[in-house]
Amino acid sequence: GENVEQHPSTLSVQEGDSAVIKCTYSDSASNYFPWYKQELGKRPQLIIDIRSNVGEKKDQRIAVTLNKTAKHFSLHITETQPEDSAVYFCAASNNQGGKLIFGQGTELSVKP
Amino acid sequence: DTGVSQDPRHKITKRGQNVTFRCDPISEHNRLYWYRQTLGQGPEFLTYFQNEAQLEKSRLLSDRFSAERPKGSFSTLEIQRTEQGDSAMYLCASSLAGRETQYFGPGTRLLVL
Numbered sequence: 556g557e558n559v560e561q562h563p564s565t566l567s568v569q570e571g572d573s574a575v576i577k578c579t580y581s582d583s584a585s586n587y588f589p590w591y592k593q594e595l596g597k598r599p600q601l602i603i604d605i606r607s608n609v610g611e612k613k614d615q616r617i618a619v620t621l622n623k624t625a626k627h628f629s630l631h632i633t634e635t636q637p638e639d640s641a642v643y644f645c646a647a648s649n650n651q652g653g654k655l656i657f658g659q660g661t662e663l664s665v666k667p
Numbered sequence: 668d669t670g671v672s673q674d675p676r677h678k679i680t681k682r683g684q685n686v687t688f689r690c691d692p693i694s695e696h697n698r699l700y701w702y703r704q705t706l707g708q709g710p711e712f713l714t715y716f717q718n719e720a721q722l723e724k725s726r727l728l729s730d731r732f733s734a735e736r737p738k739g740s741f742s743t744l745e746i747q748r749t750e751q752g753d754s755a756m757y758l759c760a761s762s763l764a765g766r767e768t769q770y771f772g773p774g775t776r777l778l779v780l
Contacts, residue, residue, distance in 0.1 A: 561709075587767040598671075598758070598771040599710065606767075644709045653767055654700065654723060655760075657709030 557582045559647050561658025568635050569666055576661045578645035579627040585647040588621060588628045589655070594641045602643075603630070635665045669693060671772035673759050679778045680749055687745045688775045692761030699742050700769060701734055704756040716742060717764055749779045 558581040568574050580588075586607035591599035605612045605619045605628065612619050616635075621628040632639055642662050646655040672691045680686050692699050697718050702710035713732065714724045718739040731749075736742040746753055756776050760769040 559709075589768070591771075598773045601768060601770070604768065646709070648767060653698065653762065653769070654712045654715055655702075655710070655769060656712065660707070660709050 557585075557647075557656045559645060559656050559658040561645050561661060563661060564659065565662045565664070567664045567666065570635060570637060572635055574630075574632045574635055574639070574663055574665075576630045576643055576645070576663075577627060578629070578647075578658050579625075580647040580656070581626070582647065582649060582656070583626065584649040585626075585656075587648045587653075588619070589646050590617075590619060590630050591644045591646065592641045593644065593660075599644060632663075635663075637665050637667050639663060640665045671759055671761050671770055673757075673772040673775050675775055676773060677776050677778075679780065681780050682749060682751060684749055685745065685747045686749060686777065687743055688757055688777075689741055689743050690759030690761075690772060691741045692759070693770060695763065696761035696770075697739065697764050698762045699736055700760040700762075701742070701744050702758040702760065704758055704774070705754075710758055713744075746777075749777075751779050753777060754779045 561578045589604035592602045593599045616633045618631045642660045645658040648655050674689045700715040701713040704710045716736040731747045734744045756774045758774045759772040762769045
């Protein structure tokens with residue numbers, strides 16, 4: 556069935572360092588891969604997304620890469636700041652309705 | 668406020684009671700999704716609507732759960748005969764058909780005692 560695996564489950568970095576979160580997906584029909592940031596008690600907020608016809612996308616300090624052959628995609632955050640501390644979720648969907656299948660989440664802690 | 672809204676934000680109920688939650692999507696969005704999130708996990712898909720039609724329902728969803736979107740605008744999610752295992756955050760999201768981006772509401776946190 557459809558499944559998204561996300562690693563690591565927790566990640567602690569020093570302010571200014573980079574953080575990388577990795578996801579793999581099982582459904583080869585998946586063609587849309589968003590990343591959400593969720594702060595404690597708040598709604599998930601989209602931070603970046605990528606579609607299957609693109610291998611990499613960047614938005615300021617955040618970038619996402621996609622390897623369709625290997626069925627994995629990654630989130631890269633550079634020059635991390637304490638306000639980047641949150642839980643990050645990857646997700647995947649296909650064109651059949653657009654439901655999102657989420658990973659288990661990564662709790663990122665950026666220490667000042 | 669033009670974002671997705673949900674009501675109530677919190678609900679405490681006793682086991683066996685029925686509960687109903689409401690979601691108001693972004694006004695021009697014709698797709699509406701319900702997800703459930705338990706502590707330390709990612710949101711889990713429950714069901715979705717395009718306009719008033721319920722197009723998909725998770726196979727894992729108990730038949731105690733029912734959702735409606737009668738006029739293609741707001742949606743309700745009802746849980747009958749609640750169980751302690753139903754305790755979770757219930758999230759609603761909306762999108763435009765043909766556009767993948769889903770915008771989430773603040774969620775309804777349910778606690779079943």
